[in-house]
Amino acid sequence: MSVYKLVCPACGHRMRIRNSEGQTPVFRSMYAQCMHLPCGATFSGSLTWDYALSPSGMEKPLVVLPVAPAIQRMQARRDLREKTDQLDLLDAAEASA
Ligand SMILES: [Zn+2]
Structure with a gap:
């Protein structure tokens, strides 16, 4: 099984989803943090179907x-x-x- 890896928009390294909240069955708010130590940026976004x-x-x-x-x-x-x-x-x- 393949897993989609989130990519940091600031540096291109891997990000980790810190939290996510389902707003509806097809819309989810997500909070992510870049795992690249020198970057460390955090983002919020969403996933929709x-x-x-x-x-x-x-x-x-x-x-x-x-x-x-x-x-x-x-x-x-x-x-x-x-x-x-x-x-x-x-x-x-x-x-x-
Ligand atoms: Zn980054």
Whole structure:
């Protein structure tokens, strides 16, 4: 499993989240401190979840977010396209972007 590492906007070294508060299921306030001793800057910011890429498996999820526009475009293109056995390189490139 990979873990996203926060990067200090002042010096580019690792930061540690000191505290975070969930304001809503999709919005969280965060407080972070740079772990690079000569820097030591602290910041406040937020984390938001904006779109769903795939639906929750829960029967009654706490929130239902709109599907990401890029996913909707890809689905529409797939639905409109004629059936073909050829691998679509564009789809693969977009999915990994
Ligand atoms: Zn720093």
